[in-house]
Amino acid sequence: MLTRIKGGRVIDPGHLDTVADILIKDHKIVEIIAAGQKEAIEPVSRIIDASGKIVCPGFIDMHVHLREPGHEHKETIESGSRAAVWGGFTAICAMPNTDPVNDNCEITEFILSQAKRANFAKVFPAGSISIGLEGKQICEFAQLKACGVVAVSDDGNPVMDDHLMQTALAAAQSHDLPVISHCEDLNLVAGGVMNAGAVAREMKLAGISNASESVMVERDIALSELTTAPVHIAHVSTAESVQALREAKSRGVRVTAETAPHYFMLTDEAVRQCGTHAKMNPPLRSAEDREAVRRGLADGTIDAIATDHAPHSSREKAVDFGKAANGVIGLETAVSLGLKLVQEGVISLTQLIEKMSTNPARILGLESGLRPDRSADLTILDPDLAFRVDIEQFQSLSKNCPFDGWQLQGKAILTMVDGRVVFEEENPTK
Numbered sequence: 001m002l003t004r005i006k007g008g009r010v011i012d013p014g015h016l017d018t019v020a021d022i023l024i025k026d027h028k029i030v031e032i033i034a035a036g037q038k039e040a041i042e043p044v045s046r047i048i049d050a051s052g053k054i055v056c057p058g059f060i061d062m063h064v065h066l067r068e069p070g071h072e073h074k075e076t077i078e079s080g081s082r083a084a085v086w087g088g089f090t091a092i093c094a095m096p097n098t099d100p101v102n103d104n105c106e107i108t109e110f111i112l113s114q115a116k117r118a119n120f121a122k123v124f125p126a127g128s129i130s131i132g133l134e135g136k137q138i139c140e141f142a143q144l145k146a147c148g149v150v151a152v153s154d155d156g157n158p159v160m161d162d163h164l165m166q167t168a169l170a171a172a173q174s175h176d177l178p179v180i181s182h183c184e185d186l187n188l189v190a191g192g193v194m195n196a197g198a199v200a201r202e203m204k205l206a207g208i209s210n211a212s213e214s215v216m217v218e219r220d221i222a223l224s225e226l227t228t229a230p231v232h233i234a235h236v237s238t239a240e241s242v243q244a245l246r247e248a249k250s251r252g253v254r255v256t257a258e259t260a261p262h263y264f265m266l267t268d269e270a271v272r273q274c275g276t277h278a279k280m281n282p283p284l285r286s287a288e289d290r291e292a293v294r295r296g297l298a299d300g301t302i303d304a305i306a307t308d309h310a311p312h313s314s315r316e317k318a319v320d321f322g323k324a325a326n327g328v329i330g331l332e333t334a335v336s337l338g339l340k341l342v343q344e345g346v347i348s349l350t351q352l353i354e355k356m357s358t359n360p361a362r363i364l365g366l367e368s369g370l371r372p373d374r375s376a377d378l379t380i381l382d383p384d385l386a387f388r389v390d391i392e393q394f395q396s397l398s399k400n401c402p403f404d405g406w407q408l409q410g411k412a413i414l415t416m417v418d419g420r421v422v423f424e425e426e427n428p429t430k
């Protein structure tokens with residue numbers, strides 16, 4: 001039996017942008033029929049009316065912290081992958097800083113089996129670069145890859161040892177595994193808890209310089225050039241990092257980068273209103289940095305938008321700013337905040353889809369795209385739906401969101417994974 005998604009504006013960047021119907025059968029896209037083309041011969045079991053809506057390849061969040069195993073009170077694989085599909089993501093890449101760390105096949109296989117049981121978003125685990133995230137000994141990349149990891153990262157921790165990073169880049173390249181680098185020089189951070197600047201001074205909090213990020217971005221660029229291995233820079237937050245990436249890309253270095261919605265929407269001023277819900281690592285930066293991140297998104301220097309979804313319970317957040325855990329959740333707001341960037345004229349809708357689907361798929365080596373015979377993983381957006389962000393409605397187990405109460409326009413209203421509707425907005429006119 002066929003499912004027909006009817007009359008939507010179908011956008012697959014670089015390939016398709018037309019009003020069309022999509023026919024789906026047995027988990028796969030069978031055919032994309034442009035308006036006015038022939039009718040399907042087989043009977044259709046379900047029609048999804050997408051007129052006035054945008055149909056895109058399923059969104060992929062390449063940077064998510066699910067807290068299972070180890071911290072299930074913050075998020076489980078089930079709750080996190082449910083939050084993902086509610087936010088319009090069909091696939092997420094799970095960072096390895098769980099407890100125990102995903103540095104071996106037993107944990108990788110556990111994550112994959114829990115994800116399969118949850119049956120919401122596809123979960124692609126990242127393995128760690130170093131055993132136990134300790135930065136001392138490199139993991140068995142061949143084994144990890146064979147068990148199903150799609151990338152390696154010590155995210156949460158930087159790889160401080162330059163030589164270890166060089167070795168890891170070369171080893172990962174030989175196994176065709178992307179390396180996702182959390183760029184932070186801990187010696188420069190030296191106990192800082194928020195962006196160095198006027199707000200930190202007024203609040204009497206220890207600052208974190210832009211250099212603590214950009215010197216590591218520069219190092220990774222140098223190591224990528226040295227080894228010819230690709231490197232992906234996580235959560236870019238500073239103007240200096242964006243400029244270093246721009247120059248590296250212009251001379252052909254195999255570097256890619258992501259940023260997160262909080263870095264293109266907020267500045268360190270948010271710490272005044274949101275307190276620990278605006279504490280993350282790297283920290284929210286200045287207005288100039290936010291502008292630089294936006295320019296980096298617009299000109300292609302920053303390839304991807306990822307959430308760095310980092311759930312924490314109130315236990316870890318309702319404490320002194322200095323002691324609070326780093327991170328905010330993002331799965332259920334990212335698509336709408338991305339659409340806000342489009343409304344503000346910073347990037348086009350097609351660029352947004354590239355940065356939230358096409359490019360993450362390319363960087364991680366995943367299948368994506370709206371073509372016959374591909375998996376029917378897709379997201380339907382209603383660009384006009386106005387709503388108020390309400391953390392009480394979130395599927396995530398955690399509430400650490402600085403966007404609570406924001407009035408936004410545009411939202412994912414249907415998420416399909418392997419031809420199955422896993423999320424559908426109940427009240428699309430609210």
Ligand SMILES: [Zn+2]
Pocket residue numbers: 155156157182234235281282
């Ligand atoms: Zn990180």
